[in-house]
Amino acid sequence: MFPKIFSWRWAKLNASFFLGLSLSRKPEKDLISSLGEALSSLRLTIGLLIVLAVVSIFGTVIPQNAAPEAYLRVYKAATYKILHILGLLDMYRSWWFVLLLSLLCLNLVACSVGRFRLTRRLLSHPHERLEEAKWKSLSPKKSLSLKGLPVDWVSSVRDGIARRFRAPKTLEEDGTIHFFVEKGKISRFGVYFVHLGVLIILGGALIGFFYGFRGNINLVEGETAGRVTLRNGTQIPLPGFKLKLEQFTVSFYSTGAPQEFKSVVTLREGDQTVRSESIRVNHPLSHKGLSFYQSSYGVAGVEKTVLAIQEKNSGKEHLVDAKMGIRIELPGGRYAFVLTRFVPDIQGMGPAFQVMSLEPNRPHETFFVLQNHPEMEDRRPGAYRFRVREIFPKYYSGLQVTKDPGVPLVWTGCVFMIVGFYLTFFLSHRRLWVRLSTRGKETSLEFAGSSHRNRIGFEQELEKMFQALQEELVRPGKHSKEREEQA
Amino acid sequence: MISSKFVTAVTFLYLFCTVLYFNYLAFRSKKLGSLAVISTWVALTLHTVAILSRWIESYRLGFGHAPLSNMYESLVFFSWCITFIYLLWEVKLKTRIVGAFAMPFAFLTVAYAALSPGVSDRIDPLIPALQSNWLHAHVITCFLSYASFAVSCGVSVMYLLKARRKKPGRPEEGMLSLFPTLESLDTLIYKTIAVGFPLLTIGIITGSAWANYAWGAYWSWDPKETWSLITWFVYAVFLHARFTREWRGKRTAILSLIGFGAVIFTYFGVNYVLSGLHSYA
Numbered sequence: 001m002f003p004k005i006f007s008w009r010w011a012k013l014n015a016s017f018f019l020g021l022s023l024s025r026k027p028e029k030d031l032i033s034s035l036g037e038a039l040s041s042l043r044l045t046i047g048l049l050i051v052l053a054v055v056s057i058f059g060t061v062i063p064q065n066a067a068p069e070a071y072l073r074v075y076k077a078a079t080y081k082i083l084h085i086l087g088l089l090d091m092y093r094s095w096w097f098v099l100l101l102s103l104l105c106l107n108l109v110a111c112s113v114g115r116f117r118l119t120r121r122l123l124s125h126p127h128e129r130l131e132e133a134k135w136k137s138l139s140p141k142k143s144l145s146l147k148g149l150p151v152d153w154v155s156s157v158r159d160g161i162a163r164r165f166r167a168p169k170t171l172e173e174d175g176t177i178h179f180f181v182e183k184g185k186i187s188r189f190g191v192y193f194v195h196l197g198v199l200i201i202l203g204g205a206l207i208g209f210f211y212g213f214r215g216n217i218n219l220v221e222g223e224t225a226g227r228v229t230l231r232n233g234t235q236i237p238l239p240g241f242k243l244k245l246e247q248f249t250v251s252f253y254s255t256g257a258p259q260e261f262k263s264v265v266t267l268r269e270g271d272q273t274v275r276s277e278s279i280r281v282n283h284p285l286s287h288k289g290l291s292f293y294q295s296s297y298g299v300a301g302v303e304k305t306v307l308a309i310q311e312k313n314s315g316k317e318h319l320v321d322a323k324m325g326i327r328i329e330l331p332g333g334r335y336a337f338v339l340t341r342f343v344p345d346i347q348g349m350g351p352a353f354q355v356m357s358l359e360p361n362r363p364h365e366t367f368f369v370l371q372n373h374p375e376m377e378d379r380r381p382g383a384y385r386f387r388v389r390e391i392f393p394k395y396y397s398g399l400q401v402t403k404d405p406g407v408p409l410v411w412t413g414c415v416f417m418i419v420g421f422y423l424t425f426f427l428s429h430r431r432l433w434v435r436l437s438t439r440g441k442e443t444s445l446e447f448a449g450s451s452h453r454n455r456i457g458f459e460q461e462l463e464k465m466f467q468a469l470q471e472e473l474v475r476p477g478k479h480s481k482e483r484e485e486q487a
Numbered sequence: 488m489i490s491s492k493f494v495t496a497v498t499f500l501y502l503f504c505t506v507l508y509f510n511y512l513a514f515r516s517k518k519l520g521s522l523a524v525i526s527t528w529v530a531l532t533l534h535t536v537a538i539l540s541r542w543i544e545s546y547r548l549g550f551g552h553a554p555l556s557n558m559y560e561s562l563v564f565f566s567w568c569i570t571f572i573y574l575l576w577e578v579k580l581k582t583r584i585v586g587a588f589a590m591p592f593a594f595l596t597v598a599y600a601a602l603s604p605g606v607s608d609r610i611d612p613l614i615p616a617l618q619s620n621w622l623h624a625h626v627i628t629c630f631l632s633y634a635s636f637a638v639s640c641g642v643s644v645m646y647l648l649k650a651r652r653k654k655p656g657r658p659e660e661g662m663l664s665l666f667p668t669l670e671s672l673d674t675l676i677y678k679t680i681a682v683g684f685p686l687l688t689i690g691i692i693t694g695s696a697w698a699n700y701a702w703g704a705y706w707s708w709d710p711k712e713t714w715s716l717i718t719w720f721v722y723a724v725f726l727h728a729r730f731t732r733e734w735r736g737k738r739t740a741i742l743s744l745i746g747f748g749a750v751i752f753t754y755f756g757v758n759y760v761l762s763g764l765h766s767y768a
Contacts, residue, residue: 042727042730042731043731045727046724046727046728046731046734049720049721049723049724049727050720050724052720053717053720053721053724053749056713056716056717056720057717059708059713060710060713060714060757060761061761064708092708092713205706214703214704253550253612255611255612257611257612257614258614258615259612259615260615260618261615280615281615281616281618281701282615282616282618282619282700282701283700284700284703291703293701293702293703294615295702295703400702400703402703402704404704407699407705410695410705411696414692414695417688417692418685418688418689418692421684421685421688422685425681425682425684425685456671456674
């Protein structure tokens with residue numbers, strides 16, 4: 001069932017096949033013309049696409065652009081080195097991958113230019129009058145006999161074709177009348193739209209590579225940033241404006257899944273606020289060629305926390321709103337404390353506050369209060385027991401900053417491709433020839449057509465058209481009556 | 488949930504349809520063929536109801552969204568697309584024989600959704616990255632293209648079965664006599680791919696446009712993106728190979744099988760074997 005793909009003979013055959021160089025090449029051909037021939041070969045296209053498909057797999061199996069430590073955890077040092085030298089750790093930007101893409105582009109240009117000339121010639125010099133040999137090769141070919149001379153039938157045949165297909169060109173030669181009409185010429189150009197689209201997209205990608213960048217800004221609420229940190233660690237200034245994070249909010253569904261991340265920001269030029277917007281996932285902010293995306297968030301500190309402090313002797317409980325670093329006194333003035341530190345996650349046991357108690361006449365003592373482990377607080381000696389009821393965290397928002405002037409070009413290329421696919425796959429170039437010639441005392445009508453795509457569909461269409469035409473011409477109807485009256 | 492029960496019913500209906508098409512193939516009875524077609528239309532209708540009722544249920548839960556957001560929902564939709572695309576071809580071609588090679592894909596896909604314990608049918612609210620109108624355009628175009636490729640894969644299997652048995656000068660026997668000619672099978676493979684390929688391209692483009700909004704880059708060589716490009720390369724090879732005499736026929740049929748293999752890996756393999764940004768389905 002399968003051809004022997006891996007036989008040596010097959011491999012040798014294909015080596016010449018994919019390079020487009022025939023082994024029996026004439027020796028007098030110079031290098032440039034045979035190179036040009038190889039570049040404009042469809043076989044090279046097929047070979048390059050297969051190679052690109054196969055090598056692309058490596059980059060999905062080997063993690064790309066990870067840290068060296070991450071690789072060394074998975075690979076041996078020697079393997080890592082080999083992968084690094086081969087460029088497989090950043091393979092889609094490696095010289096050989098770019099070379100393959102460039103070859104594909106060259107091939108695409110060479111093929112398209114060569115074909116385009118042929119297409120243009122075909123369409124600018126249509127075969128309005130088919131040669132006898134061509135008539136014979138066309139199928140299906142229909143014919144019927146009509147009474148009288150060809151000239152008697154010209155107008156009704158022309159009208160019949162015009163009504164069912166499109167008004168034909170008429171040509172008379174030695175008493176034979178030729179009709180020719182074509183439709184969907186533009187379909188032949190679809191392939192060039194697609195290929196041009198691919199080139200435009202790759203051009204857009206190149207522009208993005210050379211003139212674009214990607215970086216990050218991490219801001220705590222209230223902070224202002226004037227610089228972006230790029231992927232490689234360098235910082236560059238924002239062009240003529242600063243970005244201030246006014247507020248960051250995160251909301252959750254009742255299931256606990258995140259519902260929305262939102263950064264409310266203002267853009268300031270000098271002392272003036274020029275824009276005030278919110279950035280959400282899927283709703284980036286664009287300003288002066290830069291785009292800001294909501295990409296991450298985290299807890300940078302504590303805005304405030306609600307503590308429940310119980311007097312162990314009396315059992316009396318005080319609810320206190322506490323902020324970091326501010327002395328807090330319990331009612332009655334007998335006890336005071338300050339939150340000195342917040343740890344988001346203390347040894348995997350969740351958030352914790354470091355508390356310094358400021359009890360009069362006693363040495364200040366420092367201890368940790370854990371939100372998720374109240375039992376630890378029960379074991380601590382002292383007159384007061386702390387509980388963390390609620391923490392209002394202070395978030396930082398991680399914004400990704402991107403500049404990519406190639407993007408409009410990429411979308412333009414995509415439009416070209418889609419238009420090209422429509423022309424190529426959903427339209428077809430259809431041609432119809434009809435001729436009237438004298439056969440003895442009668443007129444013979446011959447009818448044939450061709451379509452460069454969807455041949456079977458067009459044959460059915462032709463069949464129907466011919467049937468209708470035949471009925472109209474042969475059976476006495478409106479048109480033949482008119483002719484009789486004229487006669 | 489009522490919609491999950493519908494999906495289970497659809498699964499058994501598709502099994503029934505598949506068996507009918509197989510029987511039609513084996514016994515070549517016109518009645519069986521008509522019965523297969525009618526049951527497939529009924530199954531597709533119920534399948535549509537199942538998808539719509541899940542959509543309504545998600546609104547009842549308070550976070551309504553189109554059922555296109557996780558593995559379960561995408562499998563159910565993929566199966567719907569396969570049946571839908573197949574039936575369109577059946578109407579156009581007026582031949583029922585392809586059903587025996589297309590409906591198994593629809594059945595297996597929905598059966599995996601309904602019966603696999605690893606695929607949860609819970610309706611979850613959309614996480615922020617999925618809250619976008621691009622979701623619909625992207626998912627619908629991708630799965631319609633995958634469905635076209637599934638049909639093309641089925642036809643390729645028919646082509647290879649017929650080509651293997653065909654001996655010059657001897658009439659065909661058995662079920663192969665019911666198959667369309669090799670030439671029309673070859674044309675049908677091309678036509679299904681000529682529909683799937685532009686749809687795949689639009690699927691990749693809408694995915695890129697969405698990624699540009701959500702992640703700030705239209706292309707990041709994420710495994711899902713790369714595998715969709717690999718699939719695109721394979722079908723591009725198919726379309727170009729048809730212009731060469733050496734490749735036309737068996738080899739292009741095999742390319743169509745490889746292409747569908749790449750589709751399946753893009754869909755499942757990337758999620759289960761590799762890891763990346765595209766972790767929903």
